[in-house]
Every structure is written in C-alpha cells, then in structure tokens.
Amino acid sequence: MPSTTRTHRAPGARRLPAWGLAVAFPAALAGCASGEPAGAGASEPAAETTTQATEAAAPTARIALTYDGGVVVLDAQTLEQVADLPLDGFTRLNPAGDGRHLLASTTGGFRALDLGTWAEAHGDHHHYWTAEPRLTDVTYAAEEPGHVVVHDGRTVLFDDGTGQVTVLDSAHVGEGATPARELTTPSAHHGVAVELGDDSLLVTEGTEESRSGVRVLDADDQEIAASDDCPGVHGEAVAADEAVVVGCEDGVLVYSGGELTKVQAPDAYGRIGNQAGSEESPVVLGDYKTDPDAELERPTRVSLVDTRTGELSLVDLPASYTFRSLARGDDGEALVLGTDGALHVIDPESGELEASIPVIDAWEEPLEWQEPRPAVLALDGSVYVTDPATQSVHAVDVESGEVWTSVRLDVAPNEISGVPGGVGADGSHDSHDHGAHDDE
Template sequence: MPSPTRPPRAPRRARRLPALGVALSVPAALAACGTAEPAADPAASTASTAETTAQATEAAAPTPRLALTYDGGAVVLDAQTLDQVADLPLEGFTRLNPAGDGRHLLASTTGGFRALDLGAWGEAHGDHHHYWRAEPRLTEVTYPAAEPGHVVVHDGRTALFDDGTGQVTVLDSAHVAAGDAPVRELTTPSAHHGVAVALADDTLVVTEGTEESRSGVRVLDADGHEVAASDACPGVHGEAVAADEAVVLGCEDGVLVYADGTLTKVDAPDDYGRIGNQAGSEASPVVLGDYKVDPDAELEEPTRVSLVDTRTGTLSLVDLPASYTFRSLARGVDGEALVLGTDGALHVIDPDDGTLQASIPVIDPWEEPAQWQEPRPAVLALDGSVYVTDPATRTVHAVDVETRTVWRSATLDVVPNELSGVPGGAEAPGQHGEHGDHEHE
C-alpha cells in the first residue's frame, strides 16, 4: 500500500496545530444535548433522551473524527492522526449518516435512527469559536422507524425517511441529538424505499411509490400544499443538492431536477440509464452520479459516471479506467468529482468539462462483493481530506487530492464497512446532499 514519502501533514484547509492539553473541563451537556424537555406537541416526537455525563475538554482547534462500522460495532478514529479513540458496540448491520450538527451521526439500527455522539464539536462565541472534545458514545436518543432508510441533511434541516411506513420526519439539525428536534412530519401514501429533502424555505421534495415500484416526486410548500409533481422518474432513488440549490433525484432513464419551483426531466442518453447514487457539492452546480445501463444485471460493474449540470439541464458521461460501487462517490473541497475505482485508485474528475485530471493510487485492486451489505472499500470527503478504507487489509488511508498523495495510513483491528465522520467544530458536512446509498430495492 502507498506510504508517505515525507512526514505526514494535514492537507489544505485542514492544516491545524495538534490539539492541546486540557484547558477546561465541563459537562458535555452544557455544550450540547442534555435532558430534553418534551416537544410542544407530544405527537411531533417519539425520540427518547438521556442526560450526558461525559466530561468535555477544550481544544485549540476542531477535532474531526471518523466512524467505521464493523460486524458488531463501530470504531471512532481521530481524522488527523488515524488513532483509535473509541470502540462502540452496535448490533446487526448498521448504516451511518451525518446528523447535520457537525458532532453526531445517526446510526440506522433495529428500531430507528439512533444518535451516535463522536465527541467533538464547536461553539460560536461572538467573533470566535470554542472547540470541545469528549469520549464518543452511543446516546439513548432514537427516532423510531420500522425500516430506517435515507437521511438527508440540508440548510439546517435533517430529513429522515422510514421505508417501512413511508413516514418523513424533518428535524432541526442543530438540536437533532436533544430528542425534541422534529419540526415537521408527514406520511407518504404508500410505504416505499424513498427519500426526502427539506429546503431553506421549508419546501419539501419527497418521493412517492409502493413496495413494487417508484416513479413519483412531489414538492410541498411549508403548509403541505403541492407546488410541483412528476411521475416521470421510474425507479426514483437517491438525491443530491448542487451549489445553486437545485435538487437532483436519480431515475432509471436520467434524473429529475427541482429548481425555481419547477421539476424538469433530464434524459439519459440510453433508454435505460440508471442513476441511483449521487454526490453534490456546495462548490459546484454539477452533480456527480453513478450510471448503469443493464436492467437485468445482478452485478453490472459500471465504468462510466454521470455529471448533471443543473445550470443547463444537461447530462454527460465520463469513462473511467475501472469500475466502482455505490460507496465510491465523493466530492473534493473545490468541487472535484471523486470516484474510487476497483483498480484501487481515486479518480479525480473536473466536473465542468468532464476531464479525468488524475488517478491517485491508494489501495490494491479489489472486486465488488455480490451482496451490497458486504464490506467493500469506501470513500469519504471530510474537512479537506479524502479518506479511503480497504477491508481486505483492514486499513484506512488519508488522501490529499491537491498534492495527489496518501499522507497517512493506519491498520485497524476490525474489518471496516460503513464510513462516515464529523468535522468536530468546522462546518457540518452534507449540507449539499453528499449522498450515496445502497441499491437494494
């Protein structure tokens, strides 16, 4: 595996001093979640809460942290050193999603979405910030769901979708771990594997379908009135939000784009051109997506990705030197389109012209497993770096896209599967729909 040719350094936009020693210890509840008061409307939230007893230590700078699931739990790493900070037990197959507050993740577990505190956060004090860190822990805050599915963070709202009931719960991202965060709830006409996006003006973009098929998208205003709708999106799946606030939803024959009160279909160049996993960026009006053309394939191994320009309503394809999977898509700090290939390289694409700018060797070549739940390499862009896991070697690597180098690597005691993280005091990730999800239907 690649190793640094010089002493590891924090990459661009993450060059910080090492965290200092204890400056002040306070109960974490003073800075974040404590014992929550019941919601004003008891029906608006069924989340449970518990008081935090962990002690917080003030740090000189944000402390970004990673979380990696394995069979039986999740390990938490310091994102700058890749040292293990905690090992938390989690039963069953667990998915991880940013909660939207820069500190917590929402783990999709049996019974609902459970808040996982990574123990790193910041507080604004006038013209400056204070940064804190504490021991990571599993909280008792759970938003019940029969089949917890997509979680989408955007503009201070976190939208949860329950595939088992079709219920959408929109939370205030800043208070998601307090247990009294619901600000809006609705249930779609039929349960389905869906997704919802809450926008800054309280507009809600939500899919509709049944357990057998999905093709509908509705847009509701703050009062629940329909402002736009379309049924021209067969197999609707996945979403991303571009820099111009346009929402892009994947279809089996292209995408639907919601912008300025209108839903617009952008056709794929093939009769069947499925886009189901996407990554947006606050630095780019272009959304990166996967692209598949064989409706009968059990394991297609695609070698092209899609780029949807929300300014022009156009879709283009980029050929890659290797295939990839649904955990392979990410966006760089300047909006670069990033794809982790089965050749072990991180491929860097200019989203504006679709040119392949670089292929950075990171891990050994690998093959996509037959089942989507099985461990496979994953990629995460966080706080100026890009992180890549390799289950075959139980390793995680930090990549600097600007210098095209792997600046740090670490060996784990577990086989990593899901990968997520928090900036720990910097701007919360996922504000523009960086979202790739599973493909089981």
C-alpha cells in the first residue's frame, strides 16, 4: 500500500466549491515560499507583496500563454496584453482551481501565477477586482511536476519524480495552502490522481518503465477498488455524476458508482491517453491511436466514452489533431482543433460532426511534444485558438461559428490556460488539467 499522511474533515463536513470557501483574495497578498517538499508542513510566509487593485463592473476573464522565456497574459475579452512575465525553462500551465491563479510547472515544483482577477463576496452581491498579474513566491515543491487535476474544490498535484500526491483546498492554493491529504505511490511514475466529492481518491499505479492500472482509496486511505487492466495508463477526465475516465492503450477504465469498469477499444492497440470531460455531459472526449510502432502517429479519429453505458465510439474527422487539440464547450460539446486549421464541433451524444469552423491555416504537428503547436482553450463562453506560426491568438464563438477577434503577439505561443476571474467557476473544467496532459 502507498504511504499516506491525512488531515480528516470533521464528521459530516461538506466540501464547498472553491468560490464558496473563499472567492476573494485581499489586494495585499502574502506569498508563502515552500522551501520544503509539498505537504511537509506550512512554510514561513515570504515578505508581503502589495498589489494595487482596481474595481471592475463585471468579472474579467484572463488567459495566459507560455513562450520561450516567459508567460504573456491577455484580457480574454479584448485580447489586449496585460502583462509579460519572464520565466526561464519549458513551462506548463495548469488551473489552480480558485478562478484566479494558475500553477506553472517549472523547475523545482508548481509555482502559483496570479492572473490578477478575482471577486469578493459582499452580502448578497459581489465586487470584482483586477490587478497586475505576477509570479508569486508560492511554490509546491516537486522533483518532476506533472499532472494537476481540479475537481469539487480540491486541487491534486502529482510529482512524477517521487510519486507523491498532494491534495489541496482549491480556494487557498494561491496562498500556499497546507496539504489536506498526502500520499506516495509505491513507485514513481508519470501518473495522475483525482479526489472526488466523497473523499475517495483515484490514483494511477506504475513504475518508470511501465504503468498498468489504478487504485481507489476511501477517506481513510483504504483500498475500495482496483484494476491492473489498463496498460500504459495515462490521463483522466471527470464527467457528469463524478464518473472518472482513465486512458489505457486498449481502451479506458471508468470509475462510477464505486466500481471500476474496463471499456475495451475496438482495436487490439487502441490508445486513449488524453481526455476532456465536462460536468455537463456523461460522455468523455478522448484521442485515439492505433499504431504502437509509429514515431509520431497523426490520428484522424477521436473517441467518445459514454460513462452511463460503458460504450466507446469513434468519430472520423477530416484532419488529424494533437494532444493540445481537445476541449469541451460550455454546454458540453466536444471540440477538436484539426491540422486543417478548423475547430471541429461534435455532438457528444450522437457523435455527429456538427460544424467545422475555419480558424487558422493548415499546420503540421512537430515531432517533439514540447515544440509549439496550435492549442485550444474553452473559457468563459468563448474558445481560444493559438497559432505559433503567425504568433497569433483567435477568439471563436462556437454557436455562431465566427472568429470574433484576433491578436498578433510578439512571441510564439505554446501552452494556453486561463481563469474566469469571477464567482461560480473553480477552474476544474477550463483545462481538466489541460496543459498537464502530454503524449507520453
């Protein structure tokens, strides 16, 4: 069994969504630098940093894009640049879960990036604020920071270098939260974990050489379900009714109603390694690859897994796509950015390709997964598409099929993520750890 450290809630305590716990952070935010490994205990607060805040009439969504040497922050409505923050190394972006911060996977751990947009509860209404984005001193230490999963007011970090799982209250991630739960898998591996509303924890199992399955632990870290029938286990997505889908090289595992069910792919090798879920839909969108020997397979089919029935269906697309191509719209529609430059809209219930919206020029996936390639982000009612070739970002209205605004950047964008900046969004499905998924 994995080793664990656990802080229990009071009996009968109900976990509130992140915005119910603390939708507001004060303008003067004290950063906490975690010199110890994440979960080793609360660190000493760093020197207080004062941020000048400006009140806004409504929530202000912002998006962040990494490039070679930093992170650019844009206003999601106007696409005007708000900040350019220098940051060395290859950086990945993950929602922190509080509607304000992102977690940047950098050398040494997960570092909190404050996008400077938030809401404060005031009686029966809220006040909305903006400030200059900044890289905070809050870092959750990790040898190899990997997947980040946000769900139901919890943010779960996975350290691929040690196998350590750290569960945080999403509302306090930006402050340097003390871990609510910690666990170390028997062997370090490229893994992922998600905590559900009943405090059960699904975590992958594997080694540096291979990954084979998952375990589900209850609130007392006792195993309640397990399966080793998932070769090459990779990635996760949470669907409606807290059904969890985990990808395998021959289909998926579905955890629902306290049980793990294997859903077999129609091909002997049918790898699903990257998924996008929505709480508005019981169907999970995934990639689908069938050539185990390919140096770089460019698939033209995506998978749809119905968590109610355990059925897996495939949808043919007019072009290939990559692991940064998958997203879900506000109403649960399945979105795939193709190498033909179009945003393909799929009805997850019927599997019908409803629309193909031209956005950018045709492009080809680079051989190295770290290299920039077009990416997609669904946030606050719009869908954003990046184009490194032209150093541009485009905002798409899926319902009308229009590209309603675009901007040319001074840098080639790579990763993309964002925050809504207001009440009622915990960030859990801005990315479903988009940015944390890779194609390993």
